[in-house]
Amino acid sequence: MKWNDHPALRALHQSLTRYMAEHADVADWQIRAQYSEGCQSLLLGTAGNALSVYQDRSVDDLALSLTLYCPSPDGTLLGSSSGSIDPRANLNEQLALIHSSALLAMNPFYPLADKPTGDYPKVESGDARLVNHLGQTHADLIARIAAHSLTLQAVQINSAELFSNVHHQLLQSSNGIDARKVSTDLYFEVAMERAPGPNDQEVLKYWHFVGLDDADLEAKLDAVAIETLMTVAAELPPSRDQATILIDSYGISKLVAALVNQLDAASEFAKGPHLLPGDSVLTGTPQAGTDQLSVSVDPSLAQMAKSSPFTAEGLIAQKAEVIVNNQVLTQLIDARMAHYLGKAVNGISGNLVVNSGSLSKAELLSSAKEVIEILDFSSLLVNAATLTWSSEIKLGRLYRQGQFVATLKGGIVSGNVRASLGGFKFSAQRVKRNTVGGYFEAASGYDGPEHMLIWTGIQIAGQAENS
Numbered sequence: 001m002k003w004n005d006h007p008a009l010r011a012l013h014q015s016l017t018r019y020m021a022e023h024a025d026v027a028d029w030q031i032r033a034q035y036s037e038g039c040q041s042l043l044l045g046t047a048g049n050a051l052s053v054y055q056d057r058s059v060d061d062l063a064l065s066l067t068l069y070c071p072s073p074d075g076t077l078l079g080s081s082s083g084s085i086d087p088r089a090n091l092n093e094q095l096a097l098i099h100s101s102a103l104l105a106m107n108p109f110y111p112l113a114d115k116p117t118g119d120y121p122k123v124e125s126g127d128a129r130l131v132n133h134l135g136q137t138h139a140d141l142i143a144r145i146a147a148h149s150l151t152l153q154a155v156q157i158n159s160a161e162l163f164s165n166v167h168h169q170l171l172q173s174s175n176g177i178d179a180r181k182v183s184t185d186l187y188f189e190v191a192m193e194r195a196p197g198p199n200d201q202e203v204l205k206y207w208h209f210v211g212l213d214d215a216d217l218e219a220k221l222d223a224v225a226i227e228t229l230m231t232v233a234a235e236l237p238p239s240r241d242q243a244t245i246l247i248d249s250y251g252i253s254k255l256v257a258a259l260v261n262q263l264d265a266a267s268e269f270a271k272g273p274h275l276l277p278g279d280s281v282l283t284g285t286p287q288a289g290t291d292q293l294s295v296s297v298d299p300s301l302a303q304m305a306k307s308s309p310f311t312a313e314g315l316i317a318q319k320a321e322v323i324v325n326n327q328v329l330t331q332l333i334d335a336r337m338a339h340y341l342g343k344a345v346n347g348i349s350g351n352l353v354v355n356s357g358s359l360s361k362a363e364l365l366s367s368a369k370e371v372i373e374i375l376d377f378s379s380l381l382v383n384a385a386t387l388t389w390s391s392e393i394k395l396g397r398l399y400r401q402g403q404f405v406a407t408l409k410g411g412i413v414s415g416n417v418r419a420s421l422g423g424f425k426f427s428a429q430r431v432k433r434n435t436v437g438g439y440f441e442a443a444s445g446y447d448g449p450e451h452m453l454i455w456t457g458i459q460i461a462g463q464a465e466n467s
Helices: 007-022 091-103 128-132 134-149 217-231 249-261 265-269 335-341 361-365
Strands: 028-045 051-071 077-085 106-108 155-173 178-194 203-209 245-248 295-298 320-324 351-354 370-377 388-400 403-408 412-416 424-426 430-435 444-449 451-454 459-461
Touching (some): 007 028, 007 051, 007 091, 028 134, 051 091, 051 134, 077 091, 128 134, 128 155, 128 178, 134 155, 134 217, 178 217, 203 217, 203 430, 217 388, 245 361, 249 295, 249 320, 249 430, 265 335, 361 370
Parallel strands (some): 245 370
Antiparallel strands (some): 028 051, 028 155, 051 077, 178 203, 245 451, 295 320, 295 351, 370 388, 388 403, 388 412, 412 459, 424 451
């Protein structure tokens, strides 16, 4: 797909040129465009876990949005407003609506990011196999799912979904920025119950992948089958004022992302909780035997959710170490925050890369008298300001002296990110995971340890010991 001759984009540019010639108070603009192609398959489980496709469709979508910038007459304020553009409707009327909204949304003036002096680097933000052969690649993935489903025992697949997508993205601005990339993603969902029914303990799981290399569909199906069989015999966890838990890469990525968010210069400008260079990321005194946290932000990793040659403003995305051995090295500073705070812009943006530990999962489980492994959270919520977090335990395991004791379900686990960094250990094993982003979660890419043992600042509300 070539943006240069796209009729909707060309029409928007022409209307924008005419409109700005008639409205001198509109000084700048920014256009975001995304053309998406997708294959979507819905599958129904039948006897023996033979899957049948009951809905199979190809979709395409064009999303255009425009931001207009209107400085005040004295140059101290800047009004801005964004809106979606419908290429089929009257463009002049849509521009007028965005313009009027911008005049009502004034903030302290800031200049738009400058056009980079160099070229954007080449970043493998998508999988070429999906880009070049979307339909066939999607069909091959469906065949893999169907073939492996037949090997599952003692479970019944009720349904499954696979969405394969290619996105052609464009960012343009009035000061000459013209940034483009192609990204890909896969969404896989499966619902299972123990066989034979009745269907009263269904397990539903979903995953995001960026490309075929991280789409370990067979392993995911096996993991859901194991979880489905475990769920039947689950019990509430014991209540603990000071618990030791083991979380996986999903939990680690959520906690680290919330912490790194306080390194964003926007948090300082908003006068909310934030961390500055030289600050320690933990509260209190570190306990004996704890690991230390080091985090890099990297936009150049191949086929990751936050891999991109450019930032949201159109700057060249930069890689940097932001935390080393529990100490903040640098903030993430975009052009707007650099202007407001009088700091140098750095354009740091990308995937989270977290340091490894030295122990295996088995060694982590046996390193404490009692460990509650959380296999799945119902909804892990992290407060961006306080960095406290909590969730119901959707599924877990109880270990004592490294030995499995019981399967757990229910109860509430809670903690504080910075307090937990006073007593934790990472696993030596590493994984990559991606969240594409949507209505409920921001996009994120994570490259780091597979597991994390935490023994400080964790509470569990479950059943009393003698229940």
